[in-house]
Amino acid sequence: MEGDAGSLRALEGGVRSLGGAGGRISVERRxxxxxxxxxxxxxxxxxxxxxxxxxxxxxxxxxxxxxxxxxxxxxxxxxxxxxxxxxxxxxxxxxxxxxxxxxxxxxxxxxxxxxxxxx
Missing domain, CATH: 3.40.50.150 (Vaccinia Virus protein VP39)
Structure with a gap:
């Protein structure tokens, strides 16, 4: 969970680079x-x-x-x-x-x- 849009984009990019980590990592703006x-x-x-x-x-x-x-x-x-x-x-x-x-x-x-x- 992250409220800052820029930080959220960076986090999403990291999760994508891990191949989604087998669905164990999710990203949500909140x-x-x-x-x-x-x-x-x-x-x-x-x-x-x-x-x-x-x-x-x-x-x-x-x-x-x-x-x-x-x-x-x-x-x-x-x-x-x-x-x-x-x-x-x-x-x-x-x-x-x-x-x-x-x-x-x-x-x-x-x-x-x-x-x-x-x-």
């Missing part, structure tokens, strides 16, 4: 801020990766917390919204098992976070 995947929609997945904008993934984290997805990988460029969304996941039964700060922007105070949550 604004997850306005229309997050529901817990029922998420339950068909074994894992979810989300990488929201600086505002975080509050609505999507709430749906993930209600879902049965066993693994969630979270990427964030904002430690404050990451903490809020991580709390939502923890309150929903997830456990933070791995967290890695990534200082990928030399000469900038920005910090990326990558984390894994499991049930």
């Amino acid at each position: 604004d997850l801020f306005k229309e997050p995947l529901t817990a029922a929609e998420l339950n068909r997945f074994q894992a979810v990766v989300f990488d929201p904008p600086r505002a975080g993934a509050q609505a999507q984290a709430a749906e993930l917390a209600r879902s049965d997805v066993p693994r969630v990988a979270a990427i964030s460029c904002n430690p404050a919204t990451f903490a809020r969304d991580a709390r939502t996941l923890a309150d929903g039964g997830y456990r933070l098992v791995w967290l890695q700060p990534v200082d990928q922007f030399l000469w900038s105070p920005h910090l990326e976070l990558a984390a894994l949550f499991t049930r």
